[in-house]
Amino acid sequence: MTTPEDPKADTRTDPLGFAAHDHGHCVETGILAAEERCSEKGLHFTPVRRKALEILLQEHRGLGAYEVLDRLRDAGFGSQPPVAYRALDFLVANGFAHKIERLNAFIACAHPGTRHSPAFMICRLCDSVAEAHATPTRGALGQAARDAGFRIERTVVEAEGVCPACAEKADA
Amino acid sequence: MTTPEDPKADTRTDPLGFAAHDHGHCVETGILAAEERCSEKGLHFTPVRRKALEILLQEHRGLGAYEVLDRLRDAGFGSQPPVAYRALDFLVANGFAHKIERLNAFIACAHPGTRHSPAFMICRLCDSVAEAHATPTRGALGQAARDAGFRIERTVVEAEGVCPACAEKADA
DNA sequence: GGGCTCCATGTGATTTTATAACATCGATGA
DNA sequence: TCATCGATGTTATAAAATCACATGGAGCCC
Numbered sequence: 130m131t132t133p134e135d136p137k138a139d140t141r142t143d144p145l146g147f148a149a150h151d152h153g154h155c156v157e158t159g160i161l162a163a164e165e166r167c168s169e170k171g172l173h174f175t176p177v178r179r180k181a182l183e184i185l186l187q188e189h190r191g192l193g194a195y196e197v198l199d200r201l202r203d204a205g206f207g208s209q210p211p212v213a214y215r216a217l218d219f220l221v222a223n224g225f226a227h228k229i230e231r232l233n234a235f236i237a238c239a240h241p242g243t244r245h246s247p248a249f250m251i252c253r254l255c256d257s258v259a260e261a262h263a264t265p266t267r268g269a270l271g272q273a274a275r276d277a278g279f280r281i282e283r284t285v286v287e288a289e290g291v292c293p294a295c296a297e298k299a300d301a
Numbered sequence: 302m303t304t305p306e307d308p309k310a311d312t313r314t315d316p317l318g319f320a321a322h323d324h325g326h327c328v329e330t331g332i333l334a335a336e337e338r339c340s341e342k343g344l345h346f347t348p349v350r351r352k353a354l355e356i357l358l359q360e361h362r363g364l365g366a367y368e369v370l371d372r373l374r375d376a377g378f379g380s381q382p383p384v385a386y387r388a389l390d391f392l393v394a395n396g397f398a399h400k401i402e403r404l405n406a407f408i409a410c411a412h413p414g415t416r417h418s419p420a421f422m423i424c425r426l427c428d429s430v431a432e433a434h435a436t437p438t439r440g441a442l443g444q445a446a447r448d449a450g451f452r453i454e455r456t457v458v459e460a461e462g463v464c465p466a467c468a469e470k471a472d473a
Numbered sequence: 474g475g476g477c478t479c480c481a482t483g484t485g486a487t488t489t490t491a492t493a494a495c496a497t498c499g500a501t502g503a
Numbered sequence: 504t505c506a507t508c509g510a511t512g513t514t515a516t517a518a519a520a521t522c523a524c525a526t527g528g529a530g531c532c533c
Contacts, residue, residue, distance in 0.1 A: 147449050175481070194519070207483050214520065215482080230402035231457050233490095233519060248442045250451045261445035268440040270420045270458055273433035277319050278465030279422045285403050285459040286442055293450030347510070366490070379512050386491065387511080405490065405519095476533090483526075490519065497512075503505095 147250075147259050147292045155237075159186040162241040163225045172223060177206050181216035182237060185226055190256045191234025229258065231287045236260070246284050252292035254299075259292070319422075319431050319464045327409075331358040334413040335397045344395060349378050353388035354409060357398055362428045363406025401430065403459045408432070418456050424464035426471075431464070 163182055167174035184200045185192060198213035206212055217235050220226035226237050227247050238247070239260035248263035265271060265284040274281050291299070335354055339346035356372045357364060370385035378384055389407050392398035398409050399419050410419070411432035420435035437443055437456040446453050463471070 147451060173481075177482075209484055210520070211522090212483075230459070248445065250442075250446055250449065250453070252451075253454070259445075259449060259451070261449075262441055264441040265460060269434055269436040270422075270460060273420065273431075274422055274460060274462075277422065277431060277433075278468070279319060279424075279431070279460070280463045280468055281422070281460045282425070282462040283460070285457060285461075287402070287457040288437060288442060288446060288451070288453045288455070289457075290446075290454040291452045296450070296452055345510075349511075381513060382491065383493090384512075474533105477531080479528105479530085481526105481528085484524085486522080486524105488519100488521070490517100492517070493515080495513085495515105498510085499508105500510100501506105501508085503507100 147252075147257065147294060155189075156183060156186040159225075159237055159241060166223070166225075166242060170223075172219075177201060177212065177216045178219050180204050180206065181213070182220055182225055185220070185235060185237035189236075190258050191229045191232040191236050191251070193232075193234050197235065227260070229287060230285050231289065246286070248286035249288065250292070251287060251289045252295055253289055254291055254295040257292055257294075319424075319429065319466060327361075328355060328358040331397075331409055331413060338395070338397075338414060342395075344391075349373060349384065349388045350391050352376050352378065353385070354392055354397055357392070357407060357409035361408075362430050363401045363404040363408050363423075365404075365406050369407065399432070401459060402457050403461065418458070420458035421460065422464070423459060423461045424467055425461055426463055426467040429464055429466075 160179065160183060163179070164174055166172070180201060181197055184197050194210065194213045194217060197217065198208070198210060201213055201216070202208040217226065217228075220237075221228055221235070224238060224244075225241055226235050227249075228235055229249055229251065231251060236249075236258055240247075240262070246263040246265050248261045250259045250261065252258070263284060263286040265281055265286070266274075270284075271281070273279075332351065332355060335351070336346055338344070352373060353369055356369050366382065366385045366389060369389065370380070370382060373385055373388070374380040389398065389400075392409075393400055393407070396410060396416075397413055398407050399421075400407055401421055401423065403421075403423060408421075408430055412419075412434070418435040418437050420433045422431045422433065424430070435456060435458040437453055437458070438446075442456075443453070445451075
């Protein structure tokens, strides 16, 4: 965790959980976490896969597969859809990224390494996305599932709305 | 290798909330509710729209837009995608149906008339879908949104797993 | 080393899902 | 009457995802 002496040194205002932060840090630690976990688990963190994760980490918003593909192509990798989809599948399967169903888009995991059900907050005005933890077995859905005898294996929880920065702009 | 029965082929035990029920009732009351609400609100419940809702009501699973389109064509309506998408858009916009993002599919609302955030339980074995109520502002997501200052306008809550009927078959 | 298998990458082609753009037509009402 | 509007229809195209198959390198066994 970096604690910059001068908070104003950080000029980027990309929201992470809609809060200002040192964004270079995101990419760096995201890649490091993936490297570590891959070597632990014997997974092949190959160049395309690494690059795809890097691309996702660079933005706190959902990127379409074809947007990722464009950037992979620019980086010298293959130019056909399966190139992107396969890299993204790997990242999602191993918890380094998530798919946002509402957007048909992908985003780097904000809590890599921890076992979790993600929940997303998607700003419809600026497209930024924050990841929180969902607790699917608690709450109304969990109760309904228990009542019905339904075994939950995976959950999609996505909230659409307005992030604090955009709400503030709208007020002004 | 044995040839187990394909659970998706079983149409006799349509589950509603994964429970047996009088299915004719579903279609009938669904249509009636829509008629009533449309006349209340001055909405045009036209033949295509009515037929589309009927089609959705006939199944407790998600139907793709093109599946709906096929049946609309069979019923004598137009045969091009916008025909289905427009009817479905109307139904969704007015709360008579929902889109299931995980499946890129549509389903008739199980609680028409009541204002609610739907939550779905999707059986990955037989494709049946049950609708429950979500309480997005309670629970972890609501707390995260409040903490972040995010204003939730709409939520997608979808659980994938195994319905009681399929779980039982799997045990046997 | 030779050959083998496995897995990742690459490509072209296709399928599935969704929208754009524009014509027609009937109901409503000035 | 005729202007307007919303609904329906059509053709064409865009966007998202998958299929099928070829290549190529890493590790391994003999």
